[in-house]
Amino acid sequence: MISIIICSRHSDISRDLKENIKSTIGLEYETIIIDNSENKYSIFFAYNFGFSQSNYPYLCFIHEDVIFRTNNWGVKLIEHLQVDKCGVVGIAGGKTVTNIPAQWSNENRFMHIIQHYKKANANSFIQEPLENENLAEEVIVVDGVFLAMQRTLFSHIKFDEQIDGFHSYDYDISIQSVVAGFHNFVVYDVLLEHFSEGFKDKRYYTNLIKVYKKWAAYLPLVTADLSNNTLLHIKEIENRRLKKLIRRMAKTGFSIDEITSTYSFFIDMLNKKGIFFKLRFLKQKIFFIKLYKSILFFKK
Template identity: 40%
Template structure:
């Protein structure tokens, strides 16, 4: 009943993920392994290829560094879509506010009221782990603007209309936010608290991520920001400012990326959100970072 699509680079990690799925899913499934050990595909291409090979009406896209804690999670996913006809995308982490300024689905300093998470995150550096849990509305299913790509599920109806954008993007970043925003134009996007999993590695924020994030914001400039929590104007200004300061250190010494970020700022009309003083400061700081 669920087609599980994995873009794989490690046979060992894929085998571990497959064993975890077998032990916990609780209903019929297929695993579609897109072998990307040689870097043949972007993740957008890999996931679209997985869609073409899928058999079932519910499709799950997941990293191979995942292990499931919840038993019977497959039925919970199927029931979520059956019980919520407008639901088009389901994840385990997401945000109800997607900023106008460049960021991922969220950022570390975002306000707790916009963060929706239920993941056990592991850290390779020191071997520690933490249960990242945030449920501002105390719900079992919460609507969000975008979900994290570690694990998310959708339906045949959705993928018959919406694919992963392998024209604009050709790397391994922003597929989750871009797909979320595409789905959000017609359906609800949500985080479930009925599925808990282990994520055994952290994400990376390299130059590829920066470049693709800027592409993402250029693509969706007429849709962003997405504000599902009805944040006040002051709260929006604060979130946009925090998004800016979250990405700023990553741009140090990267002249072209700083200039590209400046173009996003000018195209986004963020001045109306943060005011002329902060807008001017953003411009000056980006110019300064480009020279470091």
């Protein structure tokens, strides 16, 4: 009943993952492995191709470096997916997509995952919020480590192959779902263990910016249950996020022209929406961020 679609950096997924899925899913399934060992495909193309090869009414797109820690997780997942107007279901996500590109985890995040960290050489069980009594929490963006949906949803959305690479496919497909009138959820009765962290380099921010530009006319997006207090502070949040975006772009190798062009786009867009603020001495700030990064490099 579930088609599990995986884009692999190898010709096949690990035996451990195959056995783990078989022993935990609890119902009929198929695995569709997209061999990307030669790096021919973007994640957007690979997932659309995987969908075209699938047969079952429920779809689950997952990373290859995970292990499921819940028995009969497939049965539980389908119960969530059968909710009326259900869009994308996952195990981590955020309730807010502001006008300014940022990680979903920066504000109003909801998670249920065992996450491994390189620096700490350890793993951590994360449940946010700790006291959440709901089995499902509505979000806007679902993290790409685990994306599930009904097959019929693909008549309304698909992975956007105009975007290249391996980043922000989760942001884009999640926003597509919300704009099409569906509701996305993080669920708390499916647990998986994820053995790697995301890497936020220039390619990550390039795709994130592309997705935010694509959906600029629809932003900000927030779930209906957010407090009015949160909504009142959107401008403050966006001001903080714009400054952080500029710092991140400077540190990950964007040119001054690329940064100022991006800044101008989002400032102009905000101004058209009646939100007015600006950063003073922008080019000077970028210069000193890049200089500081260079000094740290030569101190190593």
